[in-house]
Amino acid sequence: MKNRTAMFMTHTLLIVFGIIWIYPFIWMISSSFKTNSTFLTSGINPLPESIHWDNYIRAWEVANFSGYFLNSVIITLSTVLIVITLSCLTGYALGRVKFPGRKVIITIVVALMFIPSGYTIIPLYELMKMLGLSDSLFGVILAESSGAHILFILLFAAFFSRVPQEVEDSAAIDGAGFFRTFAKIILPTAKPVIATAAIMQFIWTWSSFLVPLVLTLNSPELRTLAVGMLSFVGRYQTDWTGMAAGASISLVPVILIFILMQRYFIEGISGSVK
Amino acid sequence: MAKKIKSGNGISKYNRNKYIWAYIFILPQIIVFFGFSLYPIVMSYVYSFYDWSGIGPLTNFVGLKNYTRILTESSFWNAFGNTFVYTAGFTVVSISVALILALVLNNPNLKGRGIYRTVYFLPVVTTMAIIGIVMQNIFGTQGFFNEFLKAIGLIDQSISWLSNPILAMILLIIIGSWKEIGITMIYWLTGLQMIPREVYEAARIDGAGSWQTLRYITLPLLKPIGATILLLTVVSSMRVFDLVKTLTEGGPYFATETLELYIYRFAFAPDGPSQVGFASAAGVVLGLTVFIISLILGWVVYKVSGQKRKPLGGGIK
Numbered sequence: 001m002k003n004r005t006a007m008f009m010t011h012t013l014l015i016v017f018g019i020i021w022i023y024p025f026i027w028m029i030s031s032s033f034k035t036n037s038t039f040l041t042s043g044i045n046p047l048p049e050s051i052h053w054d055n056y057i058r059a060w061e062v063a064n065f066s067g068y069f070l071n072s073v074i075i076t077l078s079t080v081l082i083v084i085t086l087s088c089l090t091g092y093a094l095g096r097v098k099f100p101g102r103k104v105i106i107t108i109v110v111a112l113m114f115i116p117s118g119y120t121i122i123p124l125y126e127l128m129k130m131l132g133l134s135d136s137l138f139g140v141i142l143a144e145s146s147g148a149h150i151l152f153i154l155l156f157a158a159f160f161s162r163v164p165q166e167v168e169d170s171a172a173i174d175g176a177g178f179f180r181t182f183a184k185i186i187l188p189t190a191k192p193v194i195a196t197a198a199i200m201q202f203i204w205t206w207s208s209f210l211v212p213l214v215l216t217l218n219s220p221e222l223r224t225l226a227v228g229m230l231s232f233v234g235r236y237q238t239d240w241t242g243m244a245a246g247a248s249i250s251l252v253p254v255i256l257i258f259i260l261m262q263r264y265f266i267e268g269i270s271g272s273v274k
Numbered sequence: 275m276a277k278k279i280k281s282g283n284g285i286s287k288y289n290r291n292k293y294i295w296a297y298i299f300i301l302p303q304i305i306v307f308f309g310f311s312l313y314p315i316v317m318s319y320v321y322s323f324y325d326w327s328g329i330g331p332l333t334n335f336v337g338l339k340n341y342t343r344i345l346t347e348s349s350f351w352n353a354f355g356n357t358f359v360y361t362a363g364f365t366v367v368s369i370s371v372a373l374i375l376a377l378v379l380n381n382p383n384l385k386g387r388g389i390y391r392t393v394y395f396l397p398v399v400t401t402m403a404i405i406g407i408v409m410q411n412i413f414g415t416q417g418f419f420n421e422f423l424k425a426i427g428l429i430d431q432s433i434s435w436l437s438n439p440i441l442a443m444i445l446l447i448i449i450g451s452w453k454e455i456g457i458t459m460i461y462w463l464t465g466l467q468m469i470p471r472e473v474y475e476a477a478r479i480d481g482a483g484s485w486q487t488l489r490y491i492t493l494p495l496l497k498p499i500g501a502t503i504l505l506l507t508v509v510s511s512m513r514v515f516d517l518v519k520t521l522t523e524g525g526p527y528f529a530t531e532t533l534e535l536y537i538y539r540f541a542f543a544p545d546g547p548s549q550v551g552f553a554s555a556a557g558v559v560l561g562l563t564v565f566i567i568s569l570i571l572g573w574v575v576y577k578v579s580g581q582k583r584k585p586l587g588g589g590i591k
Contacts, residue, residue, distance in 0.1 A: 007383070010378060010381075010384065011384075011385075014390050018390065018393045018394065021393060021394060021396075021397070022397075025400075027412060027418055040416075044421050085302070086302050087303065089300065089303065090303040092299055093295075093296035097295070097296035099292070099293040099296040099297065100293065102296075105300065105304075109307065112311075112315075114565075116561040116562050116564065116565035117314075117315040117318060117561050118315070118318030118319055118321075118322060118554055118560075118561045119318050119537050119553060119554055119556070119557025120311075120314035120315055120317075120318045121314075121541075122318065122328070122541055122550055122554060123313065123314035123318055123321065126317070126328075127309075127310070127313065127314065127317075142310060145306060146306060146307075146309075146310030146311050147307075147311055148303075148307050153303070172288075177291075178292055178295040179295065203399050207399075207400070207403075209401070209402065209515070209516040209519075210515055210538075214542060217542065225401070225404070226401050226404060226516075229404055229407055230407065230519075233407055233410075244408070247407065250404045251400050251401060251404055255396065255399065258396070259392065262392060262395070265399070266391075266395065269457055269460045269461070270461070
């Protein structure tokens with residue numbers, strides 16, 4: 001009996017705190033359906049009296065969230081593709097092939113990882129200027145893809161090292177070369193790892209702020225949602241419901257993706273402390 | 275490098291082919307790493323020795339002048355102090371709340387654990403910069419939070435949360451922690467799941483109550499992963515930028531300006547001409563500070579874990 005009361009209490013607390021926990025999102029979505037006048041008079045009532053899509057239309061068309069959204073999608077998907085390709089190939093080589101110099105490369109990269117870094121966004125910005133890529137989406141994508149991706153490389157290397165040698169041997173007997181064995185036989189089995197890395201990188205890049213902020217300082221048309229939002233509230237300071245609509249446009253896609261793919265994401269996070 | 279391999283029989287020719295492929299496979303990552311990670315790190319030091327506005331060639335080498343200026347610049351030390359206040363607050367709040375959540379959610383008899391975990395993890399996946407703007411609205415003078423407190427009768431007059439230096443810092447810490455607690459909770463849950471079930475059973479047979487089990491079994495066994503979590507939490511919060519930029523912009527009167535924001539201001543949003551050299555020097559000081567702190571905490575991790583835990587890289591033997 002005592003146990004059941006305790007369980008009931010636990011659930012009550014978890015639910016009450018849970019609602020408070022995600023209330024900012026409830027507030028954001030409900031405000032995005034209000035009009036600016038009812039927003040001020042409705043006080044704390046979260047329910048809009050009727051659903052207004054005007055805020056979304058205004059944010060999408062007038063405040064250029066359509067452009068920001070497209071930029072965010074292009075940058076995020078390209079970055080995910082590049083990062084997954086790089087770390088998957090590297091993980092395969094490190095995990096499956098005991099090539100000479102392998103230990104040296106691992107040691108050098110890990111050692112370099114620990115170098116204290118200064119304010120690297122300035123050189124990155126200068127580098128993009130030198131390459132003629134400032135003011136282009138490709139520059140932002142390259143900058144977002146930088147880094148050593150140690151976590152993903154480790155995930156891939158661990159996975160590929162566990163594939164039995166017989167799989168590779170029998171592919172070789174069938175006449176498949178190194179690349180065919182990788183691409184046609186072993187890579188398809190790595191789907192869970194690819195999913196984990198892809199979802200993590202997706203959420204990171206979608207939420208990235210400093211890199212797109214700096215690299216699009218002179219080109220407002222290249223802004224992502226996170227950066228565009230800041231300029232929106234700078235320009236339309238009293239358009240609260242437009243702000244809420246813009247925020248919902250930025251957050252709802254990533255929240256939905258997380259809810260659908262959370263297993264992979266949480267596995268990835270917990271893998272990083274192990 | 276491939277030439278070093280002894281050739282002669284079929285196997286080694288097969289191996290040699292494999293080695294060449296392996297080099298091809300790692301080449302793109304190496305290029306990206308050296309070009310877009312290592313080069314910026316090296317240059318972030320180089321710029322710090324110049325007086326440079328960011329435009330034109332690097333010509334005005336000033337040696338350590340930017341660094342000596344930092345020593346006497348009180349605005350820098352203000353930001354330095356704010357960064358430590360934020361880090362301390364963030365670390366205490368997020369580690370302890372995340373531990374409580376993890377202990378509650380680790381109970382196998384609790385129904386709906388997965389749903390609760392999703393709910394409490396949700397803020398993690400959202401964009402910090404957007405959260406800053408939404409929260410600025412919620413905690414504005416006429417914002418939702420004041421209206422709510424008035425409605426339940428806790429206050430009569432609206433409070434200017436973000437115009438008060440102390441309240442603004444507290445808010446920054448609470449919102450920053452709220453946003454990241456989900457990650458720390460998963461870290462703790464991972465640690466809890468690494469504790470073998472038999473340990474709990476043995477404790478129960480010995481007649482330990484749930485409080486005693488927590489105090490004498492669970493918490494001591496969590497120490498090694500706790501040290502790792504401490505390291506990750508401290509290091510990540512020292513570079514806080516997105517939230518500060520969007521929620522308080524360092525205000526009121528620089529009371530919440532952290533180092534990353536300070537550096538950004540000198541490099542990209544100055545009152546006068548950009549001071550990229552000086553900003554770079556401040557960036558190096560921040561980088562070295564984070565480095566020293568991670569060395570100390572890394573040493574703690576090493577000591578607490580009794581050298582048993584593998585460091586990063588369980589996958590590569």
